[in-house]
Amino acid sequence: MDGHWPVTIDAGFYAVFHMIEALNALECRDAYTFADALDILERILAPRYLGQEFLGNYEYLFYFRRGALYGAHFPSPVAVARYAELCERMYAHVSAIVVEGEAAAGR
Amino acid sequence: MPTVDVHVVKAEQCWALAQQYHAGKREEFLCVNLIVYAVGHWIEAALALQHKHPSAPARGVPHADREVLMRKFLVGAKWIEPEAADTYAELVAMRHTFADDGVQDRAFIEQYVRIAEPLVERLKRLIDDRSHRIRS
Numbered sequence: 389m390d391g392h393w394p395v396t397i398d399a400g401f402y403a404v405f406h407m408i409e410a411l412n413a414l415e416c417r418d419a420y421t422f423a424d425a426l427d428i429l430e431r432i433l434a435p436r437y438l439g440q441e442f443l444g445n446y447e448y449l450f451y452f453r454r455g456a457l458y459g460a461h462f463p464s465p466v467a468v469a470r471y472a473e474l475c476e477r478m479y480a481h482v483s484a485i486v487v488e489g490e491a492a493a494g495r
Numbered sequence: 496m497p498t499v500d501v502h503v504v505k506a507e508q509c510w511a512l513a514q515q516y517h518a519g520k521r522e523e524f525l526c527v528n529l530i531v532y533a534v535g536h537w538i539e540a541a542l543a544l545q546h547k548h549p550s551a552p553a554r555g556v557p558h559a560d561r562e563v564l565m566r567k568f569l570v571g572a573k574w575i576e577p578e579a580a581d582t583y584a585e586l587v588a589m590r591h592t593f594a595d596d597g598v599q600d601r602a603f604i605e606q607y608v609r610i611a612e613p614l615v616e617r618l619k620r621l622i623d624d625r626s627h628r629i630r631s
Contacts, residue, residue, distance in 0.1 A: 394509055395516075399589050410498055423554035450554075457505075458556055460497035 393468045397417040398473030401453045402448070408433065422450065424450060438484050444456045445478055497536075499543045506536035510615060511576050513608075513610060523604040530611045533585060537618035538565050541574060544625050558587050575621055582614045597611075 390403045392435060407480055409419060419425035426446075434443040463471070497505070513529035516522055535558070542548060542564055551558035562584050569575045589607060599607070 391508065392512065394505075394532065395512060395525055396527065399522075401508075402524070421555060423552065426554050433609055453558060454551070458535070458551075460501055 393463060393465075396468055396472055397456050397463070400472050403483065404449060404475055404478045407479055408446075409485060410486050411437065411482055411489065414486065414493055414495075424483050426450070433479075436484065440451050442478060442481060445474055449475065449478070496548045497539065497543070499622075499626065502540035502543060506533045506540065509533035509536065511517075517604065517608055520601070523599040523601065526604055527607055528598055530607065531586060534586060534611060534614060534618065535561060537615070537622060538569070538583065541565075541569055541618065541625065542621050544629055545572070545621075551610055553623040554581045562587070574625065575617065579614055579617055582610060586611060586614070 390433065394408060405425070408425065412428060415480070417428060417432075419428055429443055429446060434440055449471065452467075453461070456463045503600065505620075509529045510533035513526050513533060516526040538561055539548065540560075545568055547564055547568055549557040549564050550571070551557040556575065562580060565583060566577070566580045570577050570580050589603075589610075
């Protein structure tokens, strides 16, 4: 997928981001901005459900994406592969918690 | 901060991918994002020609500041028409719908591309013209 790294980076981040939003929605929350999303992640989701490691990894994704898509950097194929693998792990982690939450909420 | 050339390379890459996704009727959401990135990089390339660059709010990305600088320095210097800045603001505002109000459908992306294409052509002409003047 040479030349498609912007898609990989964008899709990977938003897959994780929207799954986090799904977890928020189970408790009637929305993030209006990225800053808001990070506040909610730090204050509620990481301590209660997702863990501190997840929070650190989310920040890694956010700043990697910003630097690659908006900034001066062209990520190497190895860095993109590592990023994509991290997205997959994080997506699976949040997804499992969302499924548990849906079951607990009777949805 | 990215140089003019880096902005142009990224803009062209994102626009080529957006056109590919649009033509293939693939992933409308990613196509919208790619258009926003392409337009944003062309705007920033023009700003970089004036040695200016938008900042991002804490924990955020630079969309709002980019529009402010576009109006102040590109429109203000008569490098581009105010309608171009209005179109950019419209594209950014329309893109917000994916976050707050569901997923874009085919009609949405067709309308989005129709709005974006003239702006893309205008920004490309601007960069070509101003780069040539500055470098010659």
